[in-house]
Amino acid sequence: MPYITESGKKLITVIPGDGIGPECIHSALRILEAVGAPVEWEVREAGASVFRRGLESGVPPETIESIRKTRVVLKGPLETPVGYGEKSANVTLRKLFETYANVRPVREFPNVPTPYSGRGIDLVVVRENVEDLYAGIEHMQTPGVAQTLKLISRKGCEKIVRFAFELARAEGRKKVHCATKSNIMKLAEGMLKRVFEEIAPEYPDIEAQHIIVDNCAHQLVKRPEQFEVIVTTNMNGDILSDLTSALVGGLGFAPSANIGNEVAIFEAVHGSAPKYAGKNVINPTAVILSMVMMLRYLDEFEAAETIENAILYTLEEGKVRTGDVVGYDRGAKTTEYTEAIIANLGKRPRTAKVRQYRPIRLPQVPADPVSVRPRSRRVIGVDVFVESELYPEPLGRLLEELVEGSVFRLKMISNRGTKVYPPTGAITDVVDHYRCRFLLHGGAGEATDEQIVDLVQRIGSRLRWMHLEKLQEFDGAPGFTKAQGED
Numbered sequence: 274m275p276y277i278t279e280s281g282k283k284l285i286t287v288i289p290g291d292g293i294g295p296e297c298i299h300s301a302l303r304i305l306e307a308v309g310a311p312v313e314w315e316v317r318e319a320g321a322s323v324f325r326r327g328l329e330s331g332v333p334p335e336t337i338e339s340i341r342k343t344r345v346v347l348k349g350p351l352e353t354p355v356g357y358g359e360k361s362a363n364v365t366l367r368k369l370f371e372t373y374a375n376v377r378p379v380r381e382f383p384n385v386p387t388p389y390s391g392r393g394i395d396l397v398v399v400r401e402n403v404e405d406l407y408a409g410i411e412h413m414q415t416p417g418v419a420q421t422l423k424l425i426s427r428k429g430c431e432k433i434v435r436f437a438f439e440l441a442r443a444e445g446r447k448k449v450h451c452a453t454k455s456n457i458m459k460l461a462e463g464m465l466k467r468v469f470e471e472i473a474p475e476y477p478d479i480e481a482q483h484i485i486v487d488n489c490a491h492q493l494v495k496r497p498e499q500f501e502v503i504v505t506t507n508m509n510g511d512i513l514s515d516l517t518s519a520l521v522g523g524l525g526f527a528p529s530a531n532i533g534n535e536v537a538i539f540e541a542v543h544g545s546a547p548k549y550a551g552k553n554v555i556n557p558t559a560v561i562l563s564m565v566m567m568l569r570y571l572d573e574f575e576a577a578e579t580i581e582n583a584i585l586y587t588l589e590e591g592k593v594r595t596g597d598v599v600g601y602d603r604g605a606k607t608t609e610y611t612e613a614i615i616a617n618l619g620k621r622p623r624t625a626k627v628r629q630y631r632p633i634r635l636p637q638v639p640a641d642p643v644s645v646r647p648r649s650r651r652v653i654g655v656d657v658f659v660e661s662e663l664y665p666e667p668l669g670r671l672l673e674e675l676v677e678g679s680v681f682r683l684k685m686i687s688n689r690g691t692k693v694y695p696p697t698g699a700i701t702d703v704v705d706h707y708r709c710r711f712l713l714h715g716g717a718g719e720a721t722d723e724q725i726v727d728l729v730q731r732i733g734s735r736l737r738w739m740h741l742e743k744l745q746e747f748d749g750a751p752g753f754t755k756a757q758g759e760d
Contacts, residue, residue, distance in 0.1 A: 276343045277570055283571050285345040287314040288336065291321045294349020294543025296553065297560035298583055300611040301347065304583075307615045310568060310576035315339055320351035320362050321545075331362030332369070340370060347567055349533040349560065350545040357432050358506040363540075368403050372531035372538055373429065374436045375507075376399040376566070377514040383589035383625045385522040385598055389497060394520055395628070399440060400510020401433040401465075402531055407507045414739050415660040418706040423507065425461040428644040430468040434635030436532070437504035438476045448480040449473075451487040452513065454507040459754060465506055490516060518542055525556030525597045528563035529572065534635050539567040553606045556595035558584060561614070568614060569630050572674035578627050580614070585622040587613045630680040647747040651719040654681065654712035656753075657732055658740035660705050675731045680724050681711040687756035697758050708756070712744070 275283040287302070289295040317336040324331045331351065340346055351362045367375075380395040382389075410422040434451070441449050455463040466483055472568060473481035484492070486509045492499065493513065497520050500603060505513060518527035524543035531538040541559035549555050561584065568577035591611040596604025605613070638644075661668050665686055672683050686694035687710070688703040711728060713720055723740070732738055745752040 275345055280313070280363075282311040283345070283573075284343045285301045285312060285314045285347055285567070286336070286339045286343045287345060288319050288348035289314050289316065289352075290319070290349025290540075290545065291352040291551040292350060292547040293555040294320075294351070294545055296551070296555055296607055297541065297557040298347065298349045300358060300557035300607060301561045301564040302731060304580055304618075305576075307620055308429075308576045308579055310385050310573050311630060312568075312573070314347070314569070315343070319348070319366065321353075323362070324353070330365050332365050332577055337369065340366075340536060342571055344536050345567065345571065346536070347560075348538060348540045350541060350543060352545040352547070357587075364407060364409070366538060367531050370536035370538070371403060372533040372536055373401065373403050373432050374530075374532045375402040375510060375514075376440065376530040376532060377517070377542060377597055379514075379517045379521045379527060381521055381625075383585060383622065384591040384594065385526065385588060387522055389518065389520050392498045394497050394517075396497065396517065397440065397444070397446075397502050398510055398514040398517055399433065399437040399502060399504040400514060401429055401505070401507050402510075403507070404429045405507035412740075414658060415704075415706050418704055420740075423458070423461050425464050426644070427464060427468065428638055430465045431472065431644070432463070432636055432638050433514055434469050434472050435638070436633075436637070437502055438472070438479055439636060441479050441632050442476070443631045444628055445631075446479070446501040448482070448501040449476075450489065450500060450503045450757065451481070451483045452486040452509055453483070454486050454509070455483075456485055460752075462506060465504075469504070486513070489513065493517060514542065523597055524723075525559055525595065526562070527559050528566055530563065530566045532570070532635070534637070537567070537570050539563040539570075553608055554596050554601055555607050556597045556606065557607055557611065562574045570633075572632060574630060577630075579618055581627050582621050583614045583617040583619070585625040585627070586620045588618045589622040589625055590617075609737055623630055645747075649749065650747050652721075652725075652743045652745055653716065654684070654710065654720060654744040655725050655728065656744060657709045657711065657729065657738055657744075658741040659707050659709055659732065660737045660739060661707055662705055665693035665703060665707075666696065668707060671735060672732065675735060676711065676728065679728060679731065680713055680720070681728050682714050684710045684712045685756060685759050686710070686757070692756045692758035699758065710744070710756075710759075 278284050289298045319332045319336050353361050378397045406423050408424045412420050414420050437449050451469040453462040453466045455466040492720045518686050527542035529542050565577045565581050593605045685692050687708045691701050
C-alpha cells in the first residue's frame with residue numbers, strides 16, 4: 274500500500290539521478306503537477322554523487338529509509354563512475370527491495386519513423402530482475418580463467434512467470450512467450466521453461482508458447498507484431514528489451530518498471546548520457562511514460578491515461594519532436610516538448626490508441642526459502658576443479674594414481690565444458706582450468722563429507738584445486754549435466 278500524507282495524497286520517493294536524469298525527472302514532475310494527480314514526493318540521492326562521497330553501494334541510508342516508507346520510486350538514470358564503487362546503484366536498489374519483475378513495454382509511436390512503422394508493434398518484455406548472472410558472484414579460478422555463477426531458483430521462476438501471466442490479463446493481452454536458452458543450459462534456463470509449462474494451464478484464457486531466445490531475437494527483427502508478452506531470464510531480458518526499444522524509435526521512448534510485492538521502482542531504460550546533460554535537448558518521453566506506469570501502479574488510471582494520450586497527441590500532431598527523432602540541429606528543446614504535452618492534456622490522438630488497463634494482481638509465492646522438497650536425494654560423486662599446466666592425458670594418469678584405493682574413480686576430465694580425458698580423438702585446445710569428475714565405485718551408496726575430504730587431500734598433495742561441486746541425485750534424477758562428449 275502507498276504511504277498517504279496528511280493531505281490525503283500518495284507519497285513517492287524521487288531520485289533525480291545523474292547526467293540527463295534531473296532534466297527528465299523535472300519534465301515528468303511538471304506534467305504530474307499539471308495533470309493534478311493526488312501525488313506528493315520527497316527527493317533523495319543515489320548514484321554518482323554518493324559514490325564520490327565514498328559510499329560504495331551508491332545508495333545512502335536516508336534514501337533506503339525513504340523507499341521503505343513510500344514503497345514507490347520514480348528515478349532518473351544512475352551512473353556508476355569509473356574508479357568509484359564496485360556495484361551498480363541501479364542493481365543495488367532492485368535487489369535491496371526484491372523488485373523481481375522488470376517490465377519494459379514498447380509500442381509504435383505516431384510520427385516516430387522506424388523501419389517497422391505501420392506494423393502495430395505493442396509488446397512487453399517481462400524480465401526476471403534479481404537472479405541469473407546479475408547475482409554478480411564471480412571468481413578468478415586461475416590467473417587466466419574467470420567464473421561467473423548463474424543462479425536460477427524455482428521460486429524466482431514461479432514469481433516471474435505468474436507475474437507475466439497476471440500482467441497479460443491486466444492489460445487484456447492474449448499471448449505469452451517464454452524465451453530461454455534451455456537447449457544449452459538445461460538445468461538453469463530449463464527451470465524457467467519447466468515452471469512456465471507447469472503454470473500455463475492455470476491461465477487457459479492466454480496462449481502460452483516457449484521459444485528459444487536466439488530465435489526470439491530473430492523473430493523480433495523479422496515479425497515483431499506476433500509478440501504480446503515475452504517472459505525471460507535476467508540477462509536475456511536485458512538484451513531483448515534493448516532490442517525491442519530500437520524497433521519503436523530508441524531508448525528515448527523506452528520506459529520500465531521494477532516491481533516487487535513490497536516496492537516498485539519506475540525508471541527509463543536509457544542511461545545517464547552525460548554528453549547531453551544540461552543542454553536541454555534530451556527526449557524525456559521514456560521517463561514520462563515510466564511515470565505513467567507508476568500512476569497505474571498507484572491506481573491513478575485516469576491521470577495515467579490523460580498523460581499518455583497527451584504524449585500520443587503531441588507526437589501525432591508532429592509540430593514538436595525532439596532531436597533523437599528529427600535531428601538535434603532542429604529538434605525541440607526538452608522544455609518545449611514538455612510544454613507541448615502539458616498544453617495537450619485532455620486531448621486524444623486520432624489514430625493511436627491507449628490500451629485499457631486493470632490493476633495487476635501480484636503473485637503470492639510462499640516465503641519459505643525451500644520451494645522444492647525431494648522425496649529422496651544422495652551424493653554420488655564430486656567435481657573437483659583443478660589448476661594445472663599438464664595436458665589432459667598426463668593429468669588423467671596422475672589423478673588415477675592419486676585416487677587409487679579410495680572409494681572414488683575418475684570418470685572424466687573436461688576443459689571449458691568439453692571432455693578431454695579419457696581421450697576422444699577430438700582436437701581440443703585447453704587452458705589451465707580442468708573439471709575432474711569422480712564417482713563412487715560401483716555407483717551404490719552415498720558419498721560422505723569425510724570421503725570427499727580424503728579425495729581432496731589426495732588431489733591437493735600434488736595439484737592446486739580451487740572449487741568443488743557435489744554431484745547429487747534428486748528423486749533418482751541427476752542434478753548435474755554432462756560435459757560435451759561425455760558418455
